[in-house]
Amino acid sequence: MPLNVGDKIPAAKLTKMTEEGPRPVETGEFFAGRTVALFAVPGAFTPTCSAKHLPGYVTKADELKSSGVDEIACVSVNDAFVMDAWGKSADAGQKVTMLADGNGDFTEALGLTMDASGFGMGKRSQRYSMIVKDGVVSELNVEAPGDFRVSSAEHMLSQL
Numbered sequence: 001m002p003l004n005v006g007d008k009i010p011a012a013k014l015t016k017m018t019e020e021g022p023r024p025v026e027t028g029e030f031f032a033g034r035t036v037a038l039f040a041v042p043g044a045f046t047p048t049c050s051a052k053h054l055p056g057y058v059t060k061a062d063e064l065k066s067s068g069v070d071e072i073a074c075v076s077v078n079d080a081f082v083m084d085a086w087g088k089s090a091d092a093g094q095k096v097t098m099l100a101d102g103n104g105d106f107t108e109a110l111g112l113t114m115d116a117s118g119f120g121m122g123k124r125s126q127r128y129s130m131i132v133k134d135g136v137v138s139e140l141n142v143e144a145p146g147d148f149r150v151s152s153a154e155h156m157l158s159q160l
Contacts, residue, residue: 002111009135010109015100017084031135034070039129044078044086054090060153061095067160073097077104077124127151
């Protein structure tokens with residue numbers, strides 16, 4: 001059953017690339033005590049994700065942060081090496097934290113998986129965005145298949 005507004009983010013382990021290599025990120029710690037703008041994409045380096053989704057959050061990062069967001073994070077069912085390379089290619093730098101959900105455990109716990117086997121991608125994340133305040137979902141925007149509207153940085157800004 002998919003996550004809803006008012007639900008607590010489930011406990012899961014994501015991975016973030018650091019200068020020392022991949023490091024685990026526990027969701028309980030990551031979301032605690034702050035406001036996080038989280039968005040998810042079906043895959044790093046895919047057309048819409050690379051042309052619009054991630055670049056929109058990089059461009060709007062300062063506006064999001066001045067509107068009360070402490071951290072912006074992107075998650076995808078990819079490994080930490082791919083997420084790191086994608087973040088570097090998009091100049092995400094310190095603006096967007098790139099989080100890998102390599103096995104899709106977080107995505108599955110959220111109830112937001114999709115089957116992209118027809119495209120040779122296996123199980124992936126649906127495209128969505130959410131605002132998480134102290135570990136609780138305050139806004140959730142799940143895209144219809146093939147759409148890119150409600151998960152954009154612009155839409156998220158309208159919710160803050």
